[in-house]
Amino acid sequence: MVSKKMKELVKNNSVIREMFEEGKRLAQKYGKENVYDFSLGNPSIPVPEKVNQTIIEILKNEDSLQVHGYMNNAGFEDVREKIAENINKKFNTNFSKENIIMCVGAASGINIILKSILDPADEVIAFAPYFMEYKNYINSYDGNLIEISPNTKDFQPKLDEFEKKITPKTKAIIINTPNNPTGVIYSEKTIKEICRILEKKQKEYSHEIFIISDEPYREIAYDNNVVPYITKYYNNTFVVYSYSKTLSIPGERIGYVVIPTQMEDSKNIITAVTIANRVIGCVNAPSLMQRLLLNCSNEKVDITTYDENRKLLYNELTKYGFECVKPQGAFYLFLKSPIEDDLEFCKKAKEYNILFVPGSSFSCKGYVRISYCVSNDMIKRALPSFKKLAENYMM
C-alpha cells in the first residue's frame, strides 16, 4: 500500500540499513573503540557555550506563550531583520526582513523553494558529485534532476557540459559550496562563469533560471578561503542556509532562505515560499530556536579541530599512497578509490573496521567520502588500519 514514488525509496533504504547494521555488528564484535566510522555527517565540535546560555535566559525572562507560540509562517520579524542585518554587514548586501524566510533546516528550505517554482517535467541541474537527496527533493515535485558529470581533476564544475545541458525546461540549478562530498569551494571564477552562462541562457529562452545555493557549510572554510556570496553575482539566486553545522545543532532544524528583491517576480515568489512552508506541514521554523538566533546568529563553532583532522588525514592518507583533492571547506575528504569499484573498496575497508560512504552514493563512482567530523583521537587510532588498507593496493 506504499505509494509508487515511495516504493523505490523503501527498497533502497534496506541497503543503507544493511550498512548501518554492519557497523553495529562490527562494533559489537570488535568493541566500539576498534571500529572507525567515517560515514556520518554529524558535527562533533561542541555547541558554543553562548547557545545554551542564551536559550536558558530566553526561557527565564521572556513570555513563554510568545517564545513557544505561532508567528507569521515566514518567522519572527525581529529575528528575520537581525539575520538580514548580519548578512548585509558580512557581504555588503542590502536585505531586509522581507527577504528572509525562516525554515526547518536547509533540507526544508530547498523543498519549499522547489515546491514554489517547479512544474512537472521541469529540469534542475546538479554538478556531480552531489548530495543524493537532491534527486528525491526534485522528484517530489515531479521535476527531473539533470546531472553534470564530475570533473575529477579539481572538482570545480564542468562548465562546457553545463552549458550544453541547459534546455528550455531548465528551471534551476543547485550548487553546494563548500561542497559535500568533496570539500571543494567553487572559485569566484567558477561562480562568475556559471552566472554568465545562465544570463545568456535566460535571454535565449526568455525565462528565468534560478540558482539554489545550498550553503550549510559556508562557515566551515579553511586557510582563509573565500566563499563567494552568490546573490552579488546573479539576481535570480535563492540562498539556503542552515545553523546545523555552524552551531553544531543539526537536530534542531533551523535555517533560512534568502530571496533577493532583485529576483524576477520576487514578491510572488516570497509569498509562494512562505505558503509552501505552511503547506508542506512545517508551518514555521521551531520558535525557540528562532528566538535564539536573535542573540546568536553571529556565533560559530571553533573549527580548529576539523582543520586539524583535515590536515592529519590528508597528509597521512596521501603519504600511504592514496589520492585526494585537498579539501578547502566542510568536513569531508573525497578519496580516490585505488580500484575502479568503490563499493568493493568500501568492503575491503570494512575488513579493517573502517567505514565510509561510496562515491556512487553521490553520483561519482571510483571515490569514497570520508567524514572527518570525528574525534582527532579516533583518526589517530584509525591510521594504522588505513596504512594496512593501503598496502593492499600500493606497491
Add this chain to the structure above:
Amino acid sequence: MVSKKMKELVKNNSVIREMFEEGKRLAQKYGKENVYDFSLGNPSIPVPEKVNQTIIEILKNEDSLQVHGYMNNAGFEDVREKIAENINKKFNTNFSKENIIMCVGAASGINIILKSILDPADEVIAFAPYFMEYKNYINSYDGNLIEISPNTKDFQPKLDEFEKKITPKTKAIIINTPNNPTGVIYSEKTIKEICRILEKKQKEYSHEIFIISDEPYREIAYDNNVVPYITKYYNNTFVVYSYSKTLSIPGERIGYVVIPTQMEDSKNIITAVTIANRVIGCVNAPSLMQRLLLNCSNEKVDITTYDENRKLLYNELTKYGFECVKPQGAFYLFLKSPIEDDLEFCKKAKEYNILFVPGSSFSCKGYVRISYCVSNDMIKRALPSFKKLAENYMM
C-alpha cells in the same frame, strides 16, 4: 515564475492577508483593547511550568552534541519508547517505539503519511466542516479531497453520504475529533459505524482504506467527554498527535505519528513514513523538544480557562438569540450565521470590531468559527458588542 500548483494559493493568500490587515487597521483606529479578535487558533493558556524547567535541566545536565544532534529520522528511541508506554497506559494499547515516528507537528505528520500512501488521483474523504489546509496537503501529492456535506444538526458526520462516496479510488479518510471548527467530539457510536463501513468497503474493493486521525485537540475535552482511541476500533489507522495545544507550544512544531503493527503492510509503511520525514526536508522532529517529552509527555495545560470561556460565550450568545451546537472539546464555537451569507455576517461583525472566520473557509457556509483561546477578559469586554450585533437580526 511561481509553479502552477502554488499560483492559486498565492492568489487566495491576498484575501486572507486583507482580513489580517483589516484587523490591524481596526486596532490602530480604535485601540487594540477595543478590537475583539476571535479569528486565531493560537493557545492562550500558559505553558506548564515544568516545560521550561525541564528544558533548562536538559541544557545544564546533558551532552549538548546529543541534545541538539541528529538521530534516527524517526526520532530518539528512548523518547519514542516513553510515548508508546504513555499511550499504552492511557488507552490500554500495545505499542512500542517501532510504532511511533516523531514529526514536526501534526501538519507535518499528515504530510508524511499522505506522501507515503497517495498515488495520483487517489481520493481522501473529509467530513465538512474541516480544516481547509487538508485540501492543500492532499493536492501536494496529486490526490483529490472528496467532501462529505456537513450535518448541521449535531455535526456528527453524515454516514449515509460517506458510504455512498467511497469508491475504488478511496485511499484514506481524515477525521479530526475534537473537531476544528465545531468543537464536536465524534461519539463512539459514530466511530464504530465509520469503521464498520470501511471494513465492508475494504473487502468489497480488496484493498486497504486508511483512517488518518488528526488529534491535536485530544486533551482538550470538557465535561469528562471521552475521545475514542481509533486504533482500538480499526487496524488501518494512523494517529497524528501534536503537543501544540496540550503544552501551548505550537511554534515548536513537535508531534508524533502512530502506526500500529496490526496495520496492513505496517513494516513497509513505517519505513516509508520515516523516509518521507527525511525527504520532505524535516529530517527529524526538533531534537531539544523531543528530549523534553521524555519528562513532559504526560504534562498538559490546565484547560479550566478554556472551559470558562466556552460556557460564558455559549450561554451569552445563545441568550442573545444566536444558534450553536455546544462545543464538547477544542477551543472553537461554530455559530450559525443569522443570515445565509456568512461572509456578509463577518463584515457586519467587523462593524462592531468583532473578528471571526467564515464557515466557508471550512467548507460549511452559513456558519462562523469563534476561537475562544483568548483571555476571559476580552470575551467579557466583547459581549456588549455581540449583543448589539445580535440586535441587527433578532426581533
